[in-house]
Amino acid sequence: MTIPLTSTWQEMADIAIATCRQLGAGFVDFRFEDLRKQQLEAKEVQIERVNDFRSSGYAIRVLLDGRWGFAASNEMSPVAVANTARRAIAIAKSLKMVTGCEVHIADEPPHVGAWQAPVEEDPFSVDIEEKIDHLLEINKILLEAKVVKHCNSWLDQVKEIKYLVNSEGTETTQERTRIQANFETTAIGPDGQLIRLRSDAVPAGKGYEYVREYDFLKVAEEHPHLLEEKVAAPSVDAGSYDLVVGPTNLWLTIHESIGHATELDRILGYEANYAGTSFVTTRDIGQLRYGSDVVNVIADRTQPGGLSTVAWDDDGVEAQEWSLITEGLLTGYQFNREIAAVQGFGRSVGCAFADSWQHIPIQRMPNISLQPSSDDISIEDLISDVKNGIYIVGDDSWSIDMKRLNFQFTGQRFYRIRNGKLAGMVKNLAYQGNTIQFWNSCVAVGGPSTYVLCGAFNCGKGQPGQVAPVSHGTPAALFRNVNVLNTDEE
Amino acid sequence: MTLPGHAPQDLLEAALEAARCDGAIAYVHASSARNVRFASNKVTTSGEFRKETLSVIAICKDGTCALRSEVSSVEEAVELMGQAEHIAMRSGPPADAYALYEGTHSPRFEATPTQPHSEDFFDFASDSLEAIFRDARALTLDTFGYIEDAEDAIYLATSSGCRDAWFDERSHFGITARTDQWKRSTWSGQTGTKFSDLDPIKSLERCSQLLDISSLHQQMSPGQYRVVLSRSCVADMLIWMYWLMALRDANEGKSVFADRKLGGNRLGDAICPPFINLRSDPQLAGLECIPFVVTSTSSSLESVFDNGMPVEPVMWIENGSLENLVTTRSYAAKEGVKVTPFTQNLILDGGQSSSMELVREVEHGLLINCLWYIRMVDPQSALLTGLTRDGVYVIKDGEIVAETNNFRFNMSPVEMLARAENVGESRIATPREFDDVGIRVQAPPIVTNGWHMSSVSDAL
Numbered sequence: 001m002t003i004p005l006t007s008t009w010q011e012m013a014d015i016a017i018a019t020c021r022q023l024g025a026g027f028v029d030f031r032f033e034d035l036r037k038q039q040l041e042a043k044e045v046q047i048e049r050v051n052d053f054r055s056s057g058y059a060i061r062v063l064l065d066g067r068w069g070f071a072a073s074n075e076m077s078p079v080a081v082a083n084t085a086r087r088a089i090a091i092a093k094s095l096k097m098v099t100g101c102e103v104h105i106a107d108e109p110p111h112v113g114a115w116q117a118p119v120e121e122d123p124f125s126v127d128i129e130e131k132i133d134h135l136l137e138i139n140k141i142l143l144e145a146k147v148v149k150h151c152n153s154w155l156d157q158v159k160e161i162k163y164l165v166n167s168e169g170t171e172t173t174q175e176r177t178r179i180q181a182n183f184e185t186t187a188i189g190p191d192g193q194l195i196r197l198r199s200d201a202v203p204a205g206k207g208y209e210y211v212r213e214y215d216f217l218k219v220a221e222e223h224p225h226l227l228e229e230k231v232a233a234p235s236v237d238a239g240s241y242d243l244v245v246g247p248t249n250l251w252l253t254i255h256e257s258i259g260h261a262t263e264l265d266r267i268l269g270y271e272a273n274y275a276g277t278s279f280v281t282t283r284d285i286g287q288l289r290y291g292s293d294v295v296n297v298i299a300d301r302t303q304p305g306g307l308s309t310v311a312w313d314d315d316g317v318e319a320q321e322w323s324l325i326t327e328g329l330l331t332g333y334q335f336n337r338e339i340a341a342v343q344g345f346g347r348s349v350g351c352a353f354a355d356s357w358q359h360i361p362i363q364r365m366p367n368i369s370l371q372p373s374s375d376d377i378s379i380e381d382l383i384s385d386v387k388n389g390i391y392i393v394g395d396d397s398w399s400i401d402m403k404r405l406n407f408q409f410t411g412q413r414f415y416r417i418r419n420g421k422l423a424g425m426v427k428n429l430a431y432q433g434n435t436i437q438f439w440n441s442c443v444a445v446g447g448p449s450t451y452v453l454c455g456a457f458n459c460g461k462g463q464p465g466q467v468a469p470v471s472h473g474t475p476a477a478l479f480r481n482v483n484v485l486n487t488d489e490e
Numbered sequence: 491m492t493l494p495g496h497a498p499q500d501l502l503e504a505a506l507e508a509a510r511c512d513g514a515i516a517y518v519h520a521s522s523a524r525n526v527r528f529a530s531n532k533v534t535t536s537g538e539f540r541k542e543t544l545s546v547i548a549i550c551k552d553g554t555c556a557l558r559s560e561v562s563s564v565e566e567a568v569e570l571m572g573q574a575e576h577i578a579m580r581s582g583p584p585a586d587a588y589a590l591y592e593g594t595h596s597p598r599f600e601a602t603p604t605q606p607h608s609e610d611f612f613d614f615a616s617d618s619l620e621a622i623f624r625d626a627r628a629l630t631l632d633t634f635g636y637i638e639d640a641e642d643a644i645y646l647a648t649s650s651g652c653r654d655a656w657f658d659e660r661s662h663f664g665i666t667a668r669t670d671q672w673k674r675s676t677w678s679g680q681t682g683t684k685f686s687d688l689d690p691i692k693s694l695e696r697c698s699q700l701l702d703i704s705s706l707h708q709q710m711s712p713g714q715y716r717v718v719l720s721r722s723c724v725a726d727m728l729i730w731m732y733w734l735m736a737l738r739d740a741n742e743g744k745s746v747f748a749d750r751k752l753g754g755n756r757l758g759d760a761i762c763p764p765f766i767n768l769r770s771d772p773q774l775a776g777l778e779c780i781p782f783v784v785t786s787t788s789s790s791l792e793s794v795f796d797n798g799m800p801v802e803p804v805m806w807i808e809n810g811s812l813e814n815l816v817t818t819r820s821y822a823a824k825e826g827v828k829v830t831p832f833t834q835n836l837i838l839d840g841g842q843s844s845s846m847e848l849v850r851e852v853e854h855g856l857l858i859n860c861l862w863y864i865r866m867v868d869p870q871s872a873l874l875t876g877l878t879r880d881g882v883y884v885i886k887d888g889e890i891v892a893e894t895n896n897f898r899f900n901m902s903p904v905e906m907l908a909r910a911e912n913v914g915e916s917r918i919a920t921p922r923e924f925d926d927v928g929i930r931v932q933a934p935p936i937v938t939n940g941w942h943m944s945s946v947s948d949a950l
Contacts, residue, residue, distance in 0.1 A: 070537030192750030
């Protein structure tokens with residue numbers, strides 16, 4: 001399906017905004033989105049899935065006498081756009097009768113422009129056979145190893161185009177691409193235990209160059225040795241350990257225990273019926289000792305290759321970078337235009353995002369990254385500072401409570417550390433903790449050489465539910481005295 | 491709902507007519523939904539959308555491909571099928587390759603769905619929320635929640651003769667009520683077909699009853715507990731278990747239904763007490779769901795080659811014995827077993843008692859209102875981790891004596907059933923976490939023992 005962009009959609013945007021303004025709206029925005037997703041998966045020597053989905057449509061959002069109204073459609077005609085605009089107004093009017101405070105939004109200067117995230121090779125221009133052959137080749141290499149009983153490899157690609165116009169004069173067009181490729185193997189241990197191991201590949205705001213650069217085939221050749229080691233590994237003894245957490249695991253802990261906890265809409269209760277609230281309060285800026293003084297966390301929507309990186313958010317706010325935690329002290333929150341106005345902040349930091357044309361933009365997470373040490377501290381350096389500990393690589397299970405305090409995470413690979421050296425793998429491990437205690441137990445972070453930009457395609461929030469892509473850059477880090485469970489004993 | 495501009499049947503027939511490969515499937519999915527969200531006794535967001543998408547699946551001997559897109563003309567539908575074929579011919583033989591299901595022409599295929607009354611929904615929501623906020627303020631409660639009303643229409647056609655359609659309506663209301671300064675919290679939810687089925691004030695009253703249940707707080711420690719789980723808790727745990735119930739996964743050793751000692755699966759094993767009966771039935775009154783397979787994805791739980799196949803009632807667990815696991819036609823043929831496709835509902839049969847009547851049977855234990863953030867730790871044991879939420883109460887000698895703290899739990903839904911001591915009355919349940927995954931659940935409250943509270947959560 002061809003997308004008549006800009007000229008036609010400018011006409012539709014004009015119709016939407018004019019209709020809504022005539023009917024009394026104070027603020028109006030029109031957002032057209034085209035989203036394409038391709039998902040390929042191979043299981044052992046055959047293809048499991050070849051899916052290619054495309055969705056195009058538009059949304060009209062209004063503020064009428066302090067009430068939001070929102071309507072969306074994929075019916076593409078001037079009459080349909082005008083009708084959808086009238087629906088947005090009607091919805092705002094019908095809810096005007098419900099007592100409550102008025103919605104205001106913080107000011108933002110208008111922005112006009114176009115932006116495309118840098119991509120060297122559009123994944124949708126790569127021949128499907130090449131992608132399929134790549135997945136099957138990975139599986140073929142993996143299956144040559146006796147230890148591998150089953151394997152899956154997959155490749156997900158997304159291209160997102162957004163055209164946003166609002167009644168304040170903003171008109172922006174953005175295109176960004178993201179990709180995630182990975183594989184997982186399964187072995188059966190001598191006692192029948194299922195052992196799974198996924199590679200360390202991370203999703204990225206990149207094109208197909210990511211697949212070419214990563215050398216999946218070499219990783220696949222080395223992978224079975226790790227799987228064998230994991231099969232043979234003893235079960236961990238539960239107890240208190242120092243943990244060296246690698247970036248491919250720590251990103252998820254950052255996401256859950258820092259990312260979500262500092263969402264200001266959550267702090268104010270907007271997610272109380274669903275995703276929860278936060279232990280952080282609106283009085284904690286400059287007061288809350290979130291972590292030790294080696295913990296510095298930056299929020300941004302500007303980091304190259306970041307899954308949350310844009311030029312403007314879905315409120316039309318310019319992408320920014322700001323501090324969340326500085327030397328362990330809470331120094332910032334995440335918020336959008338509406339929440340900025342609620343708190344009397346002069347300007348939004350640009351956290352509005354809608355995952356599709358059919359959903360209203362809500363506050364979503366920017367890229368949130370733990371900053372590395374300026375010293376060139378390696379993972380080996382961190383390990384050398386541990387007498388009795390565990391080194392964790394790769395993410396797996398995760399769960400955290402409604403205020404972002406009590407958490408439990410597992411991982412892909414776990415190595416015992418004894419007297420500053422790695423001492424073989426262990427398995428069946430989860431680490432449990434409390435967010436504030438955990439981050440205050442962080443005694444060292446790795447240097448730039450340990451920093452990896454990790455992330456996820458599918459952070460969930462909101463009702464109706466939305467998913468958002470987000471990146472977390474992090475070095476490795478050392479934490480003291482963390483509670484480790486044996487999951488077999490749970 | 492009105493399907494814009496063109497009949498879905500025309501799009502489907504055009505797409506199939508254009509197919510040149512070995513087989514083709516096409517389905518139109520038209521959906522519309524409207525919602526209102528609120529927090530701290532104020533409306534926060536609201537909205538509605540309508541959309542219609544066409545999915546086509548091209549089946550070639552060399553491969554399959556599923557494409558989905560919004561199309562606005564027959565020409566675009568034809569173009570989409572051509573693109574799918576082009577990709578399918580180069581994608582490689584699929585793991586689940588099988589003959590397409592040979593179906594018939596259902597009279598439903600010519601039907602049109604009823605028109606939703608969007609304006610009525612927003613009027614209903616507005617009136618309901620005005621009343622809730624007024625009552626909540628009088629009770630010094632802060633309320634947070636969500637109300638939604640939605641319809642789906644699916645039209646399916648296959649080159650093997652299937653023509654069928656299904657129309658679905660669903661509504662949901664959930665409310666969290668917190669006391670002053672958010673010191674205490676509880677939740678109640680409802681699931682219906684139309685928004686007029688919902689009674690939001692009743693949910694607020696239920697919250698108020700739960701908050702009144704005890705004015706005392708008693709701190710409890712981690713450990714193993716006998717628990718009374720609400721229907722909502724049971725529903726969330728059952729949905730997770732259902733996702734593990736593929737025969738292929740069991741035979742590959744990947745799930746709790748694998749026989750770790752002997753290999754193969756646990757079909758035929760007694761896995762829970764004889765009063766446990768778990769089934770699916772797309773025709774069950776009040777829990778109706780789509781009675782034929784529609785999918786654009788193949789996995790251990792479904793296959794594109796099964797599109798159009800009728801979904802029959804099935805017993806998953808009968809009198810405590812594991813009777814069936816989900817199979818696709820290709821895998822069932824490979825294993826020489828009958829086909830039991832994934833159904834979009836689950837029914838755990840029950841007895842007569844309410845939750846509070848079950849409480850009276852417990853000497854020492856906990857009553858749990860909701861579970862949350864439930865994630866897989868180990869699929870081979872189905873060990874899940876998660877939190878209790880919005881109401882955990884201490885039971886002593888059959889009475890609620892205090893409210894207590896939340897916990898992180900580590901527990902398997904299979905263990906939950908295996909250790910069940912009693913089941914209450916089975917009714918339509920509103921899962922707290924997985925209400926939006928498209929599986930309707932009817933479940934009883936359950937008394938089970940050995941529920942592992944791994945650590946205390948200070949979260950409310």
